[in-house]
Amino acid sequence: MVHQKHFGLVSAIICIAALALLLPYAPSYLKYAEKPSACDCIVLLIGPENVSRQERAREILGKGYTNCLIIPALGKLATGPSSLGLVTGKSEHAQAPLTDSLCEQWQYRLMENTQLEILLAKKSMDRHSMKSVIFVSSPYHMRRVRIIADSVFGHGEYRTAFVPGNHENNEPSAWWILDGHDLWWVSSEYLKIAWFLVYDGMHLFPDTLVERLESAFTWRDSDPIC
Numbered sequence: 001m002v003h004q005k006h007f008g009l010v011s012a013i014i015c016i017a018a019l020a021l022l023l024p025y026a027p028s029y030l031k032y033a034e035k036p037s038a039c040d041c042i043v044l045l046i047g048p049e050n051v052s053r054q055e056r057a058r059e060i061l062g063k064g065y066t067n068c069l070i071i072p073a074l075g076k077l078a079t080g081p082s083s084l085g086l087v088t089g090k091s092e093h094a095q096a097p098l099t100d101s102l103c104e105q106w107q108y109r110l111m112e113n114t115q116l117e118i119l120l121a122k123k124s125m126d127r128h129s130m131k132s133v134i135f136v137s138s139p140y141h142m143r144r145v146r147i148i149a150d151s152v153f154g155h156g157e158y159r160t161a162f163v164p165g166n167h168e169n170n171e172p173s174a175w176w177i178l179d180g181h182d183l184w185w186v187s188s189e190y191l192k193i194a195w196f197l198v199y200d201g202m203h204l205f206p207d208t209l210v211e212r213l214e215s216a217f218t219w220r221d222s223d224p225i226c
Contacts, residue, residue: 027186032142034161036060040130041068043121044087045114045137045145046097052165054087057136060163061087065134072120073097111205112196114141115148122152132159139164140185144193151200 044057061084069083074097078086099116102108137145142164149160
């Protein structure tokens with residue numbers, strides 16, 4: 001019994017020490033980045049730091065990696081010059097995300113908003129026979145985007161890449177745990193990742209919900225797909 005107590009105490013100390021050592025690196029794990037390459041479309045996920053996300057999407061379009069942009073939360077898709085037009089003005093940010101209306105429905109309320117965006121993007125891609133995509137979002141959002149996209153798209157038929165925008169604020173330092181804003185920011189990302197892994201692994205949302213997204217969401221194509 002004494003040995004068991006000692007073993008439990010030592011195990012707890014080791015766990016606490018390991019967590020203490022890993023905490024400074026918690027923000028770094030969330031950052032995931034790949035280099036852009038030629039693809040069928042860009043999927044721009046809206047949210048905090050929209051300016052940096054827009055700038056990166058505009059940069060990728062300008063360099064000719066693709067001529068198609070999809071903004072799933074706003075139900076917009078454009079090709080050619082119109083795709084640049086979606087990320088040069090401010091009108092799209094005055095519009096309420098259409099995914100908000102989905103999240104108000106009970107069957108979608110517990111799903112990750114990011115997953116809804118990615119599911120909607122895949123619906124649009126499938127409609128236009130697209131097989132490769134670059135996701136653009138904030139740096140500390142990219143790990144969660146990668147995890148969700150891997151689940152939605154799988155690892156065979158589609159080719160995905162993840163390119164973050166530039167960070168607009170000061171990045172969390174090794175002492176991010178002492179800053180209230182950074183603590184909330186980093187912790188919320190890990191909690192959202194954990195929640196997604198729980199409900200995705202338990203298959204809490206049947207495939208029929210994914211099919212119903214098509215009727216619950218109306219795309220507004222800005223340009224026909226060539």
